Amino acid sequence: MAVRHSPRGLIVDLITPLKKSGDIDGRGLGRHLDGVLPYAQAILLASPHIGEGEGLDAGQREELLDKSLDLVQGRIPLLIWITQDTEEKTKETHLLLKKRLARRKYTGRIIWVDTPLYYHSNRGLPLYYQHMPTTDKDSFLLYNDPELIKQNAHPLKRLNIRTNILKELSGIRSIQGMIFLGSLDRARNYQKAVRGRGDFRIYDGNEAHFLTYPSLSGVVSMGANLAPRAWQKATSASLDLDGLQQSYPDHLQQIWELGRYLRDLRQLYQESPVSLMKQVLSDRGVIEEPAGLVEEKKRREDADKLKALMAQQGD
Helix, strand or coil, rough: CCCCCCEEEEEEECCCEEEECCEEEEEEEEEEEEEEHHHCCCEEEECCCCCCCCCCCCCHHHHHHHHHHHHHCCCCEEEEEECCHHHHHHHHHHHHHHHHHHHHHCCCEEEEECHHCCCCCCCHHHHHHHHCCCCCCCCCEEEECCHHHHHHCCCCCCCCCCCCHHHCCCCCCCCEEEEECHHHHHHHHHHHCCCCCCCEEEECCCCCHHHHHHCCCCCEEEHHHHHHHHHHHHHHHCCCCCCCHHHHHHHHHHHHHHHHHHHHHHHHCCCCHHHHHHHHHHHCCCCCCECCCCCCCCCHHHHHHHHHHHHHHHC
């Protein structure tokens, strides 16, 4: 069976709605997904940053995935971050989630997202994935984030996947692409390394990079939690997904205005994205409460500024 291609366009880096108990806020998750699903090509669950994945144990990730399956119902791919602080725990989490899918007999697309340098060095990385027990249905995205690795208590020498290692990894069919955070020079080198694999996606994990130099694959956006329609328009226009650029003389003006709005939003939430987004979504009745696992500085006035800016744009 051929491995299916990964989506191209907007991937919403979803916040994880939580109750104060640490359980998943299922109703809030449902309302939030109702708001973003019409605009997304895929949803990323439990990401290490906005999804608070570093603080979610395997059971919480299983609960999050399980509730999301009911809500998404195979309409678009679901991506979920499986990385833990050791190779063994990562494999256990992956297996736990696969068993949940098997019990549910879920037929929709699931893509496993892994940050291998969090628990493994570059050395031997291709062999690690080659020996991973997979089926024809398994698809992986690598998550390259040097800042995340730098914060790790036990960094394993390099902060980025080496370019020659990525070239080897791209030869493994189950590895479908990468979510990339890092320098633009490294991004260009990575693109060259995988050019022999036409279906290999490299998504921008940095919204600012995408708004300035959009990749050919799409963007993983945390801002889409607040402005999914605007991010979908900006992404589609940048990638010309609808093939309509020639139909609109004011195309560049529209992109510029959307980009300015999304940059203004980002300027407001970038220092405390988890707490501010949850506060805004709680104020608007989407999630039950702004409970989170990370400690961030949050000012009431910043949340109010976000809501005012969104209201001006009809979000």
